[in-house]
Amino acid sequence: MRLSFSEVLSESFGFFFANLRLFFDLVTIPWIISIAIRMIGALLSIDSPLGALVEKAIDVVPTTMFVVAWQRLVLLGPHRIDRLPGLGWTARETAWLGHLLKVAGMTFVLMAVFMFTVGPMDPRALQAGAAIDPDMARRYTLAGPLAFGFIVSMLLALRVSFGLAATAVDVPFSPRVSWVHSRGNAWPIIGSLFVVYFGGAFVTAVVALLTHAVMRGVLQAEEAAAVVSFTVAILASYGVIALTATVQAVIFRRLLAWREGVGLPSLSES
Secondary structure (H helix, E strand, C coil): CCCCHHHHHHHHHHHHHHCHHHHHHHHHHHHHHHHHHHHHHHHCCCCCHHHHHHHHHHHHHHHHHHHHHHHHHHHHCHHHCCCCCCCCCCHHHHHHHHHHHHHHHHHHHHHHHHHHHCCCCCHHHHCCCCCCCHHHHHHHHCHHHHHHHHHHHHHHHHHHHHHHHHHHCCCCCCHHHHHHHCCCCHHHHHHHHHHHHHHHHHHHHHHHHHHHHHHHHCCCCHHHHHHHHHHHHHHHHHHHHHHHHHHHHHHHHHHHCCCCCCCCCCHHHC
C-alpha cells in the first residue's frame, strides 16, 4: 500500500500522547540506567571520542529494553509486555539488538571513523588567508567523503529501520526484507523518521537549555542546574526514542497490513 506521511505522523503522535502514563511506567528503569551510565562516564572524566562512543554503545542496552517493550505496546497492547523494561534481558532483546546492528552498524562505524579521523574542526582554520597545519589540512580533506558516506548510510538505515518493529513482536525480518517491502514508499518512510528523530533532537536540546535557565535564573540553583537539566534531557531523549519507535511500528503495521497470527506477504508480492 501507499503510505501517507501525514497519516503516519498523526497516528504515531496520537498514540504516544494517549499513552503518556504507560510511557512513564516503561521508561523509568531504563531512564535511571542511562543516567547512571552518564554519571559514571562523568566521574571517570572520559572526555575523548573513544569514551563518548563507548558510552553511547553501552547506553544501547537500556534503550533496547525500552524500545522492545514500547513497540510491543504499539502492536500488541499493554497486556503483551512480559515485564518492565530494565528488569531482564531475553532472546527477544538479543534478536532486536542484532537487527539494529545490521540496520545501523555501518552508520555507527562511519561516525566513529569521522570522529577519530577528522576530530574537532576549528572554524578559524577555514578562514581565508589563515595558516593551516598540513596534517589538519589532510584530515579536513577527508571530512567531505566521510560526511557524505555517513549521510547516505543514515538515509538507508532510516528506510529499513521499520523492520525493527517486526523483531519486537517475534516476526523474522531483516534489512533486505524491509528494503523489498518498502519499494515505492521510501521517501515517506525516511521523511517520517527523519522529522521525528531529528526534530525531537532539537526539542530535547531546547528543553535542556530551558530547564537549565529556569534552575539558574528563577530558583538560583547553580550547582543543581546542570544535574537537573541533564536528567530532564535524557528523559526527553527517551520520549523522542518512543516516538521514533512508534513511527516504525505504525509503518510496519500499515505497510504490510500486519496482524498477529496473519502471515506476511511474500517478497514476490511486494
